[in-house]
Amino acid sequence: MQDVDVDSAARETGSKAARKIRQDGQVPCVLYSRNTDATPFQMPALQLKRIAFSRQMQRVNVEVNDDSWDCILKDYELHPVSDEPLHADFQVLEEGQELALTVPLRYVGTPFGQQEGGDTQYLLDKIEIACEPSDIPEHVEVNVEDLDIGDSLHVYDLEADGLTFRTAPQQTLVTVVAPFVEPTEEEVVEEEVLEEDELAEEGERADTEEGEAPDAEPTDEEEGDFEEDSSIIFYMIPSAVLRPNDRRRTARLAASSVVDGPPSSLSTRS
Numbered sequence: 001m002q003d004v005d006v007d008s009a010a011r012e013t014g015s016k017a018a019r020k021i022r023q024d025g026q027v028p029c030v031l032y033s034r035n036t037d038a039t040p041f042q043m044p045a046l047q048l049k050r051i052a053f054s055r056q057m058q059r060v061n062v063e064v065n066d067d068s069w070d071c072i073l074k075d076y077e078l079h080p081v082s083d084e085p086l087h088a089d090f091q092v093l094e095e096g097q098e099l100a101l102t103v104p105l106r107y108v109g110t111p112f113g114q115q116e117g118g119d120t121q122y123l124l125d126k127i128e129i130a131c132e133p134s135d136i137p138e139h140v141e142v143n144v145e146d147l148d149i150g151d152s153l154h155v156y157d158l159e160a161d162g163l164t165f166r167t168a169p170q171q172t173l174v175t176v177v178a179p180f181v182e183p184t185e186e187e188v189v190e191e192e193v194l195e196e197d198e199l200a201e202e203g204e205r206a207d208t209e210e211g212e213a214p215d216a217e218p219t220d221e222e223e224g225d226f227e228e229d230s231s232i233i234f235y236m237i238p239s240a241v242l243r244p245n246d247r248r249r250t251a252r253l254a255a256s257s258v259v260d261g262p263p264s265s266l267s268t269r270s
Contacts, residue, residue: 001056001057001058001059001136001137001138002056002057002058002059002138003058003059003061004051004058004059004060004061005061006043006044006047006048006051006060006061006062007043007044007047008029008041008042008043008062008063008064009041009042009043009064010041010042010064010065011026011028011040011041011042012040013040018087021042022045022086025044025045025046026042026043026044026045027042027043027044027045027048027086027087027088028086028087028088029041029042029043029048029087029088029089029090030087030088030089030090031062031064031069031071031090031091031092032089032090032091032092033069033092033094034094034097036069036092039064041062041064043062043088045084045085048073048076048085048088049085051073052073052076052085052088055104055106055139056104056138056139057072057101057103057104057136057137057139058072058073058138059072059093059136060072060073060090062090069090069092069093070092070093070133071090071091071092071093072090072091072093072136073089073090074089074090074091074101075089076088076089093133093136094133095132095133096132097132097133098130098132099130099131099132099133100128100129100130100166101128101130101136102126102127102128102129103126103127103129103136103137103138103139103140104125104126104138104139104140105124105125105126105127105139105140105142105173106139106141106142107122107174108141108142108144108145109143109144110144110145111144111145111146111147111148111151111174111176112145112146112147112148113147113148113149113150113151113176114147116148116149117149117179118148118149118176118177118178118179119176119177119179119180120147120174120175120176121174121176121177122173123171123172123174123175124167124171124172124174127140127155127158127165127167128165128166128167129163129164129165129166130163130164130166131162131163131164132162135161135163137160140158140160140163142173142174144174147174147175147176148176149176149177149178150176150177150178151175151176152172152174152175153172153173153174153175154169154170154171154172154173155167155168155169155170155173156169156170157173158173
């Protein structure tokens with residue numbers, strides 16, 4: 001693991017002091033460990049960015065008030081707009097004490113499937129591990145040369161002495177997929193014809209189902225209207241052939257038949 005010396009110095013705490021430190025091009029930091037009290041210090045923003053954005057794990061040598069520690073950058077905060085560092089945490093390395101950290105992944109080689117026209121997709125560029133300080137690697141190497149089209153590598157495929165991988169074992173690291181082939185004009189036309197045929201078949205099937213639907217039966221209301229109309233029509237007798245008394249009698253019979261039903265007989269006199 002590469003060693004890096006930084007221009008560190010003790011600093012004052014508090015939000016007002018932190019703003020002043022940032023205005024001077026420095027970053028407020030904190031150093032901590034299980035056996036050491038938290039130690040505030042400051043360092044140049046440019047040096048911190050080089051460490052934070054490096055593709056390799058680095059051991060940072062911090063010196064404050066004649067005390068020095070070997071540390072790793074544990075965490076840092078960036079401004080949401082300018083990406084300038086706002087704060088950083090450093091963890092002291094203590095022999096015999098396991099620590100958890102995130103290290104970069106380095107992919108080695110060109111997949112065989114990519115040489116055959118496949119597309120290589122790298123899904124992870126860092127991985128979380130646990131190890132002792134003496135086993136901290138600069139990066140974790142992943143060989144991808146034997147990957148064919150359709151092959152993938154996962155966290156459970158990795159092997160490294162002295163390391164425990166804390167990232168989910170099922171997490172995919174890299175995969176080689178088949179290349180995208182643009183369909184020809186003939187294939188596009190053929191697909192459109194098939195879709196039109198399927199739509200036509202569905203339309204014919206729907207028309208057939210509608211044609212087989214049974215005729216609706218007349219409702220009770222419709223039947224009642226028919227019976228009432230027929231009873232009235234049954235008693236429509238031309239008034240010209242009836243005498244005055246017969247007309248009154250016929251009218252009474254017609255009125256009563258609507259309620260009681262048709263009479264058994266109806267006589268007229270000439």
